[in-house]
Amino acid sequence: LTLPPLRIALAGLGTVGGGVARLLAGQERLLALRAGRPLQLVAVSARDRRKDRGFPLDSVAWFDDPVALATAPGIDVVVELIGGSEGPARRLVEAALAAGRPVISANKALIAHHGASLGRLAHEGGATLAYEAAVAGGIPIIKMLREGLVGNEVKRIYGILNGTCNYILTTMRESGREFAEVLAEAQKLGYAEADPAFDVDGIDAAHKLAILAALAFGCEVDLGHVHVEGIRHVGAQDIAYAEELGLRVKLIGLAQLIDGALEQRVGPCLVPLEAPIATVEGVFNAVVAEGDFVGTVMAEGRGAGAGPTASAVAADLVDLARGRALPPFALSAAQLRRLPARSLEARRGAYYLRLMVVDRPGVIADVAASLRDEDISMESMIQRGRAPGEVVSVVMTTHDTTEAAMRRALARIAALKAVVAEPRPIRIESF
Ligand code: NDP
Ligand code: HSE
Numbered sequence: 103l104t105l106p107p108l109r110i111a112l113a114g115l116g117t118v119g120g121g122v123a124r125l126l127a128g129q130e131r132l133l134a135l136r137a138g139r140p141l142q143l144v145a146v147s148a149r150d151r152r153k154d155r156g157f158p159l160d161s162v163a164w165f166d167d168p169v170a171l172a173t174a175p176g177i178d179v180v181v182e183l184i185g186g187s188e189g190p191a192r193r194l195v196e197a198a199l200a201a202g203r204p205v206i207s208a209n210k211a212l213i214a215h216h217g218a219s220l221g222r223l224a225h226e227g228g229a230t231l232a233y234e235a236a237v238a239g240g241i242p243i244i245k246m247l248r249e250g251l252v253g254n255e256v257k258r259i260y261g262i263l264n265g266t267c268n269y270i271l272t273t274m275r276e277s278g279r280e281f282a283e284v285l286a287e288a289q290k291l292g293y294a295e296a297d298p299a300f301d302v303d304g305i306d307a308a309h310k311l312a313i314l315a316a317l318a319f320g321c322e323v324d325l326g327h328v329h330v331e332g333i334r335h336v337g338a339q340d341i342a343y344a345e346e347l348g349l350r351v352k353l354i355g356l357a358q359l360i361d362g363a364l365e366q367r368v369g370p371c372l373v374p375l376e377a378p379i380a381t382v383e384g385v386f387n388a389v390v391a392e393g394d395f396v397g398t399v400m401a402e403g404r405g406a407g408a409g410p411t412a413s414a415v416a417a418d419l420v421d422l423a424r425g426r427a428l429p430p431f432a433l434s435a436a437q438l439r440r441l442p443a444r445s446l447e448a449r450r451g452a453y454y455l456r457l458m459v460v461d462r463p464g465v466i467a468d469v470a471a472s473l474r475d476e477d478i479s480m481e482s483m484i485q486r487g488r489a490p491g492e493v494v495s496v497v498m499t500t501h502d503t504t505e506a507a508m509r510r511a512l513a514r515i516a517a518l519k520a521v522v523a524e525p526r527p528i529r530i531e532s533f
Contacts, residue, residue, distance in 0.1 A: 105139035108423040109176060113168040113194055114183030115148040115155050117292035118208050118235065121408030122181060122415050123157050133416065137423035145177055172197035179204045179422055181415060185296055187211040199223040199231060206418040208235035208411055211300070213430075214309035217316060217323035221435045231430040232418035237310045238263060238387040240410025241403040242417060247317040247391065248432045254393030256318040260356035260533070261389035262382050263310040263368075265406030266293045266301035267333050267353040272383040275341045275351075281334075293385055293406040303332035304353065304368040311355035315366055316431050318391065319359055320439055323431075324366070327443035331369035335526045340456055343484065343497045344372050349454070349530065350380040356531075363444035370528050372454050377533045390533070447506035452481065452530040454499050457515065458523040461494045465520040472514035473500065476507040493522055499530065 110126070112119050126133070126143050134140045146159060147168035165171055168190050171180050180198045182205060184191040191209055198205045200223055207213065213220065213233050224231040234244045238261070247256075262268050266288045273284045285302065288294050293301075300306045308328040316323040333353050344351050349372035357366045373380045378400055382388040387405025392398050404410035421427065431438055459465050466483070473480060479501040485494060500508070512525050 107140040107142040108137065108419065109142055109144040109178045110419065111145040111147070111165075111171040111174070111177045111180045112143060112183065113147045113171055113180060113191075114185065115146055116183065117408050118411045118415070119146075119148070119183040120155055120157070121412030122183065123155070124408075125412040125416055127157065129416070133420065137420045139423055141419055141423060145171060145174065147171060169193045169197055172203060173201050177203070179206060179419070181419075182207040182209055182212075183415075185209055185211065187215040192216065195220060195231075196223060199227045199229045202227040202229045204230040204232070204422055206232045206415060206422070208233065208415060210236040210306065210309040210313060214312045214323055214325045217313065217431065218435070218438070221430045221438070224430055225435045230422060230427045232421065233313075233430070234418050235411045235414035237313050238389055238401075239265060239403065239405040239407065240413045241387055241389060241401045241405065242414065243314070243389045243401055244317065245417065246399070246401060247314065248428055251391060251393050251396060251399070252432075254395050256391055256393050258356070258358040258392045259314050259318045259389065260354055262352055262379060262387050263307040263355045263389070263405070264301050264304075264353055265385040265387055265404065266295075266298065267307070268382065268387065268405070269293060269385045270302070271333065271336070271341065271351055271353065274338055275345070278338065280338075291385070292408055302334055304330045305332075307353060307355045307368045311357055311366055311368055314355075314389070315357035315364060316438070318357065319364060319441065320431075320433050320437070321364065321441045322438045324364070324441070324443070327364070327366055329367040329369070329446045333370050336370050336528070337456075339495060340454075340528065343456065344454070345375075346484070347372075347454070347482065347499060348375050349373065350375055351528065352379065352382075354531065359441070360444055362442065364441040365444040365446065365449070367446055372528050372530045373533055379533055447504065447509070449505040449529070450502055451532070452500050452502050453508050454528040454530055455497070455525055457496045457498075457521055457525050458493050459496050460520040460522060461489050461492055462520060465518070466496065468518050468520070469496070469515055472511050472518070475514065476503070476511040478503045478507055478511055
């Protein structure tokens with residue numbers, strides 16, 4: 103090894119930062135060989151200096167203020183693992199890039215909110231901004247899109263982008279346990295965001311989808327036009343009914359280019375049990391890209407947790423050590439397009455609907471009439487048991503229709519006296 107060590111500053115020593123520190127120590131020789139030079143941790147920053155991290159920190163410099171790592175001498179790269187789209191993480195990344203110092207980050211919130219301006223800053227400062235760990239944990243999806251699929255026009259990209267939600271949906275189905283209990287378990291395992299609402303309300307998946315869409319379609323990150331729904335309204339009943347119908351509930355992020363307009367949406371979907379993505383369970387993520395020459399490619403792996411995320415950070419570190427660098431979004435900042443957003447109302451597909459209705463004569467006829475009036479054809483219907491005058495679940499699926507027609511029909515259905523809870527449809531995807 104003739105090159106000097108790559109001197110690394112770690113900002114954030116939590117789940118991911120701790121994972122990176124352990125990986126750098128545990129894989130020291132392997133990484134040095136692969137990087138052609140040693141990867142050396144020289145500085146760290148976190149909030150609490152006294153906290154026992156489970157690994158020694160005596161030989162590295164401690165910084166109370168992470169932003170100081172942007173310009174402190176003796177550092178070649180800053181690894182930002184604090185989190186949050188604003189605050190110290192943003193200040194640190196902006197200051198480092200402005201100073202021409204390379205940045206590696208796992209912070210999808212930051213990249214999704216400020217990707218365009220950070221890309222410009224990196225360009226102006228001549229600095230690398232790498233974020234393999236920000237999307238789908240250990241899956242090398244950024245590399246796959248920026249490098250492996252570079253010969254393709256991508257038509258559609260979709261996937262399971264949040265490990266916490268996939269863990270919750272899988273565990274609820276397998277164990278019949280309640281949402282809150284399973285979420286607490288995902289938090290304990292280090293999968294969830296600092297505020298787990300980001301996970302269960304679909305925001306984290308939206309951050310990742312917006313980044314993937316920018317890479318796949320050569321456009322600026324456009325988080326504001328991602329339609330976002332989470333999994334809070336998906337009940338254990340929906341999960342069970344779905345299985346009966348040969349379907350499985352997944353939180354899916356999907357982006358596609360149709361007639362020059364970009365559709366981006368995150369929400370619970372029902373996918374056929376035989377679709378490859380239906381078998382992606384627990385904390386695993388999967389990303390499916392459809393390219394014009396390659397066809398369909400699916401990448402699967404652990405989407406959260408210390409080990410998988412540290413593995414992705416290590417890939418960026420070795421690239422940097424080797425001098426391999428691409429613009430953050432594959433094209434130079436000036437070449438990235440601004441694409442018009444496609445309205446979700448134009449979506450065409452089937453729907454699942456669970457209604458809570460008072461069991462009395464004529465209710466189903468009224469619901470069916472609401473669908474008929476919007477030209478929506480019912481595919482199947484399940485009503486279990488009979489409880490005259492009581493509330494029962496009625497589950498139905500439709501044939502293909504448009505989101506706009508479905509929304510109009512739902513407004514009529516919600517207005518029926520016998521319908522006691524707001525009907526929440528789930529889109530059925532035929533992947
Ligand atoms: P944690 O909450 O576990 O860790 C955050 C770290 O940042 C802690 O060490 C904390 O210090 C430190 N920190 C917070 N505020 C400051 C501050 N003002 N100054 C200095 N240090 C500060 O988060 P994670 O490790 O889970 O996540 C880090 C990033 O990685 C986030 O952007 C997240 O979205 C992303 N990510 C997380 C994954 C996961 O599975 N957890 C997977 C992929 C990406 P202290 O320890 O002293 O409190
Ligand atoms: N909270 C995120 C998840 C971490 O559950 O997928 C990985 O980005």
